[in-house]
Amino acid sequence: MNLHAIRAIYLFEMARTWRTLMESIASPILTTALYFVVFGAAIGSRMGEIDGIEYAAFIIPGLLMLSLLGESISNAAFGIYFPKFSGTIYEVLSAPVSYIEVVIGYVGAAATKSLILGVLILLTARLFVDYQIEHPVWMVSFLILTAVTFSLFGFIIGLWADDFQKLQIIPMMVITPLTFLGGAFYSISMLPPFWQTVTLFNPVVYLISGFRWSFYGVSDVNVGISLVMILVFMALCLATVWWIFKTGYRLKN
Amino acid sequence: MESIISIKNLSKTYASGLHALKDVNLEIRRGEILALLGPNGAGKTTLISIICGIVNPGSGSVLVDGHDIITDYRAARSLIGLVPQELGIATFESVLATMAFSRGLFGKPHDADFIESVLHDLSLWDKRDEKIMTLSGGMKRRVLIAKALAHEPDILFLDEPTAGVDVELRHDMWEMVRRLRERGVTIILTTHYIEEAEEMADRIGIINRGELSLVEEKTALMNKLGKKQLTLTLQQPLEAIPAELASRPLELSEQGDVLVYTFDCHEEHTGIPDLLRDLNEHGIDFKDLNSSQSSLEDIFVSLVREQP
Numbered sequence: 295m296n297l298h299a300i301r302a303i304y305l306f307e308m309a310r311t312w313r314t315l316m317e318s319i320a321s322p323i324l325t326t327a328l329y330f331v332v333f334g335a336a337i338g339s340r341m342g343e344i345d346g347i348e349y350a351a352f353i354i355p356g357l358l359m360l361s362l363l364g365e366s367i368s369n370a371a372f373g374i375y376f377p378k379f380s381g382t383i384y385e386v387l388s389a390p391v392s393y394i395e396v397v398i399g400y401v402g403a404a405a406t407k408s409l410i411l412g413v414l415i416l417l418t419a420r421l422f423v424d425y426q427i428e429h430p431v432w433m434v435s436f437l438i439l440t441a442v443t444f445s446l447f448g449f450i451i452g453l454w455a456d457d458f459q460k461l462q463i464i465p466m467m468v469i470t471p472l473t474f475l476g477g478a479f480y481s482i483s484m485l486p487p488f489w490q491t492v493t494l495f496n497p498v499v500y501l502i503s504g505f506r507w508s509f510y511g512v513s514d515v516n517v518g519i520s521l522v523m524i525l526v527f528m529a530l531c532l533a534t535v536w537w538i539f540k541t542g543y544r545l546k547n
Numbered sequence: 548m549e550s551i552i553s554i555k556n557l558s559k560t561y562a563s564g565l566h567a568l569k570d571v572n573l574e575i576r577r578g579e580i581l582a583l584l585g586p587n588g589a590g591k592t593t594l595i596s597i598i599c600g601i602v603n604p605g606s607g608s609v610l611v612d613g614h615d616i617i618t619d620y621r622a623a624r625s626l627i628g629l630v631p632q633e634l635g636i637a638t639f640e641s642v643l644a645t646m647a648f649s650r651g652l653f654g655k656p657h658d659a660d661f662i663e664s665v666l667h668d669l670s671l672w673d674k675r676d677e678k679i680m681t682l683s684g685g686m687k688r689r690v691l692i693a694k695a696l697a698h699e700p701d702i703l704f705l706d707e708p709t710a711g712v713d714v715e716l717r718h719d720m721w722e723m724v725r726r727l728r729e730r731g732v733t734i735i736l737t738t739h740y741i742e743e744a745e746e747m748a749d750r751i752g753i754i755n756r757g758e759l760s761l762v763e764e765k766t767a768l769m770n771k772l773g774k775k776q777l778t779l780t781l782q783q784p785l786e787a788i789p790a791e792l793a794s795r796p797l798e799l800s801e802q803g804d805v806l807v808y809t810f811d812c813h814e815e816h817t818g819i820p821d822l823l824r825d826l827n828e829h830g831i832d833f834k835d836l837n838s839s840q841s842s843l844e845d846i847f848v849s850l851v852r853e854q855p
Contacts, residue, residue: 296621296654298650298651298652298653298654298655298656299651299652299653299654301651302647302648302649302650302651302652303648303651303652305647305648305651306640306644306648309640309644310639313639380638381631384599384601384629384631385629385648385649385652385694386652387599387600387601388599388600388601388624388627388629389624389652389653389654390620390621390622390623390624390625390653390654391652391654392621542602542603546600546601546602546603
């Protein structure tokens with residue numbers, strides 16, 4: 295293991311995080327705060343409870359996931375896309391590092407940033423809503439697993455993208471709709487039966503459901519299934535990254 | 548002499564169909580300065596990129612100090628420093644930060660003293676805390692070199708090191724290359740400035756259209772292929788070269804006042820005494836004469852032109 299290299303990449307990426315602190319942390323927090331004001335305080339007070347949970351509290355896990363997925367993907371995607379774009383990737387490619395070390399460095403830093411963001415959003419939410427966390431260990435586990443998995447996914451997008459538009463298109467066109475339709479703002483049991491079935495093909499449903507369970511002990515789908523789904527997605531991402539580095543796809547040609 | 552890099556039957560075809568390298572064989576000797584000359588698009592950068600791990604090889608093998616660049620890439624790459632051609636350099640971090648990154652990436656523990664000495668050597672120490680984006684083009688080029696040296700490589704690749712840099716930096720670079728060579732570092736540079744190869748290299752390889760057409764000692768190459776020319780400035784312009792002299796390798800300038808005689812300096816008989824006698828017999832007087840040896844540039848141009 296080239297630990298010095300992992301450390302170098304990780305610290306380099308984290309330095310970028312601190313440099314861009316305002317854009318990368320302040321804006322998602324502001325956005326989330328706006329959701330709380332609108333959906334929690336303004337509209338939420340007119341909504342009934344869902345599964346026995348006050349609406350403002352009910353949407354916290356989903357909102358957190360919404361930011362976490364978006365930020366993990368865009369951090370990691372940009373982190374690897376920029377060196378590719380500017381040409382500085384030559385240094386990483388010519389260094390005595392394995393792809394696993396490169397991934398740990400870049401994805402680790404992106405996930406760290408997402409986790410910091412997640413914690414800050416939770417603290418912000420506290421200002422608006424009183425929530426409880428029933429299974430804190432599971433909550434943290436889901437948080438870490440999601441941050442890492444979607445940072446990996448973002449890393450793949452960054453490797454695949456060959457212009458700035460492609461960098462934006464997946465988070466915009468795929469992740470945001472999947473999250474909105476994945477039960478961030480409602481319980482899927484509120485949907486007509488047909489759409490309940492369709493929704494089960496949305497992987498984000500499992501993330502939000504599992505995460506909400508760790509807060510309030512209630513879930514749309516079984517927690518075990520949620521966990522398995524995240525792990526399956528992570529395995530798929532790892533396999534894709536492995537393939538990319540093995541073949542040099544969009545990197546070494 | 549012992550090889551530090553051994554390239555065997557290396558070929559590369561890009562996905563676009565471009566046949567960038569065709570069966571290249573090359574032994575690079577430990578401690579030498581090898582200049583790879585070739586026109587743009589000849590395959591110089593592809594060759595370097597494959598050795599350094601930036602481009603996948605097509606077929607063939609490369610050993611770096613006995614380590615295969617694919618199966619034993621860690622050992623191979625640890626020995627190599629690369630100064631790339633383009634100024635693609637992340638711009639927001641400081642010079643010191645980027646040096647620490649480079650050194651760490653190559654698996655070396657942080658060493659502030661060593662980094663300081665590299666930055667001093669390249670006149671970058673004063674700029675150590677500045678963001679790279681604020682540096683001038685020449686300074687950025689120095690930073691690229693400093694990054695390549697950050698992990699104390701045994702082999703240094705310089706891809707077009709002096710393209711577009713000013714005279715001062717070019718001389719500093721040559722100075723630095725010589726110092727590195729004294730320390731035993733093997734240096735491979737690509738260039739299309741022939742002056743540079745002539746100034747610095749021990750050996751010269753010429754690449755054209757993906758083929759390594761020759762690799763020779765610089766002096767041997769220049770002797771072997773070097774032609775000498777005798778230029779005679781005439782008293783009276785000639786309308787044409789007299790028929791009796793037409794069989795000789797003579798050329799008349801447009802104004803008819805300069806005769807150029809080309810000869811091979813390795814022939815025992817240069818033919819100069821005969822020529823001068825003949826000129827005298829035809830009553831052609833000259834007021835000045837001078838002889839010159841062709842430069843590497845002439846050799847290069849003639850070699851590259853020869854190929855279809």
